[in-house]
Amino acid sequence: MISGCALTPQSAPEPTLSPAAFEARIGQLEERIAHSCDRSDIQAASNRQQAEVLAELRDAGITLRHLRGDIERLEQRRGDEPMVVPAECNNELSETLSAKEMVGRSEWIGLPDVGTYLRARVDSGANTSSLSATDITRFERDGEDWVRFKLGLNEDDIVVDSVRDEWIERPVERRVRIMQAAGSTSRPVVSLLMTLGPIRETVEFTLNDRTHLNYPVLLGRRFLMDIALIDVAENYLHPRPEFPGGRPASEAPEDEINDRDEEEG
The missing domain is CATH 1.20.5 (Single alpha-helices involved in coiled-coils or other helix-helix interfaces)
Known part of the structure; x- marks a missing residue:
């Protein structure tokens, strides 16, 4: 087993x-x-x-x-010679600036069609130039809108005396609406031939009463564009134009002494 x-x-x-x-x-x-x-x-x-x-x-x-x-x-x-790099940009800028006229913050302007000179304040902050006017009256001529007005002047404003109360008639180029604190207003725009030193241009002016301001004329950037530069440190860089019945340009410095040059609101 x-x-x-x-x-x-x-x-x-x-x-x-x-x-x-x-x-x-x-x-x-x-x-x-x-x-x-x-x-x-x-x-x-x-x-x-x-x-x-x-x-x-x-x-x-x-x-x-x-x-x-x-x-x-x-x-x-x-x-061994130092390299001189031409300042091409500066040359181009100089050529651009030399083609423009230098103006001060205040200048004498002439209105050949009206026959007078006026003091003007240069203001690039304003778009359209402005001319002091009173008694602005609208009327129609040959189916077009026209205005009749007088220069809005104070006793202290220096002007050819014979045009103080003279009526001026011009066609209305357009109208602009101005916004203000009290509301909006519509102002007519007229074209007038204007001189400033060697500048001779047809300029658009809005018409409004500027008798409460120091200058009967304000020049805006539409006029300055492409033709002028502003030197804010200078006044009256160009001589005052002469018109029949007006004072000679040689007396302009005496009229400029009392220029208050106050800021306008």
């Missing part, structure tokens, strides 16, 4: 983990994975920074090589 029997060996039982040990093992694995990911992120950020620095260095090197080449070419052209 003993000789024919062989015993089959039994395998050892597999080890088992308790729930607490299992949780502890899982926690250790999570810590290792998180630590490995952190190291990977740090390494990736470091690689990106290194790549950016290398790119900046390459760009700086290219720029330096270009600058070095420019310097070498300039030295070859210059030799």
